[in-house]
Amino acid sequence: MEQARTAGPWILASSRRLRLFTIFILYVAQGIPIGLFWYAIPAWMATNGADATDIAWVLGLTALPWSLKLINGFLMDRYAFLPMGRRRGWILGAQLTMIMVFLAAALVQPAASDILLLGLFGFLGNAATTFQDVGVDSTAVDLLTEDERARGGGMMFGGQLIGTAMATAGTGWAISALGASGAYLLAACAVIMVTAYVACVRERENERLLPWSRGETHAVNLERHAGRWGPILRTTLRSVLLPVSLFWAVFLLLRGSQYGIMAGVTPLIGAGEAGMSEAEVTSITGVAQLIGGIAGLTVGGWLGERFGAKWATVGLLCAWMLFNGGMILAVPLWSESGFAPWFITSWFVLDTVLAVVAIPISMRLCDARVAATQFTIYMALNNFGISLGTVLLGFSGQLGGLVSLFPLMILGNLVGLAIMLKVRFPRWRISVA
16 A cells, blocks of 8 residues: 655655646756757758758657657666666666767767767667656656646646757757857756756655665555566556557547648648748747647646546547638638648647646556556557658548548547547556456
């Protein structure tokens, strides 16, 4: 049985505000390498003569670790330094690795033509970020109470988008004013501050702050830590193969496919239909991401708390159907200069808020003993759906053009709505014996 929570400073299990703030600030930290390596560095490469092939090669290496997150989950569920908590040691190690990558990049100073080095730094920085991401996700599953999960989802998605937007703008400014090394050093300083904060908090009472500090393993950690590959695999398979989990997998695939379609449609409408420049489209997209992050942090958290995960998700699916239907009716307006900003901002807000209100269901379905692995599987299903969406985008020409994709998304919304109304999802975390 879980021990009663005791009041105390800087203990996550003892303070709602501390839990939520910690999740938020760690997700903001995730946005730093994303903003730097996914947006600022490619833009710097482009302005210094790199062609699309070189940029795509660097981005391919940068994105690769996000496709391998399932490995991270298995490793975290198998290995842990329990006296420091189940995930905190992993989070600290990941953030220290991020800092070392930034400092190494600032020291080596790869040029825009050093494709191999830029790709290597992008890979290593994002590999560390994925370990931090899985560690924070599983910490949220482990520590957030039922009434905190909607707000916690807002902190997660909102924090990452806000961090990405801030890092893109900040490191972009640093590159223009100080050079690429200045951007790496700025990113390192930001992560150092977050790491210092993490070094001052404990997951549960009486745990160690650092490996050499005094402290002991909490009884809850001993109870939940599987510690062997066999139990981890068996528990994970039993959990993800439950009928309710399989229905949820379909929902996640549908949500991801809609994101993949919309991400591809955005530049096609902005540049292809409205005639905007690449810089204008990316600028509007950055602002839309920031607005979406703030909406997820505020509106998404409030909707989830007020109406619950199920009914808030139902409402967002209905809003998506209205939006997709409106896009079909608004085809004559696609070429208008003021339409693209409205379109891009609207779908970013809808997608982020839907992700926020739905994420408590993913958390509830996770068995606490394999939370890192199972939650990562759900996120991987969503990412696989994004890939499916890009495939559908590629067939838009044969289907009748971009407008043909919106009825498909309405159909997906209807299937998702049927799943939400017919399937009895748990209202609290389930456990498989």
